[in-house]
């Protein structure tokens with residue numbers, strides 16, 4: 132049993148802590164959400180990790196704190212995408228598959244993104260995205276952090292990112308190489324902690 136003991140640490144604009152980082156929130160986000168918010172400790176961890184990257188490299192943030200309505204939209208988007216991709220699957224099977232990738236938008240085990248403790252990261256080198264996946268693999272195959280089917284140079288790129296983030300205390304979800312967190316219930320679960328320190332923040336607008 133994991134308890135959530137909210138520590139009330141504020142959300143901060145990551146750019147104010149880590150000015151070199153690139154923000155690339157998904158298009159579906161509204162204009163006012165061009166800012167990526169994270170809990171202060173997590174933002175500071177990313178700054179420390181960035182300093183451990185090779186010269187010319189920084190992180191690009193695909194998602195950070197998520198309002199509840201965005202989490203709901205993501206679930207719908209995945210259902211649509213998987214229904215198209217696997218037309219022979221029943222609705223139940225589609226939903227079961229989606230649940231493997233998308234956390235709920237409410238309840239104790241709501242997505243870590245809703246707490247501001249989780250962040251989706253990739254690497255940039257001199258302004259260009261560093262290859263982290265293969266077009267020969269499926270979404271599910273590419274998503275796995277440990278994926279021996281990937282060409283070696285891509286595994287090497289991933290390892291650069293993983294090493295920097297692990298050193299500062301962020302923890303990776305092994306199902307998604309880009310998803311890192313600290314303090315949320317999923318972090319607690321992965322790291323066998325009894326207490327999570329970040330609860331859900333449904334909206335700040």
Ligand SMILES: [Zn+2]
Nearest residue numbers: 249250251310
């Ligand atoms: Zn994520």
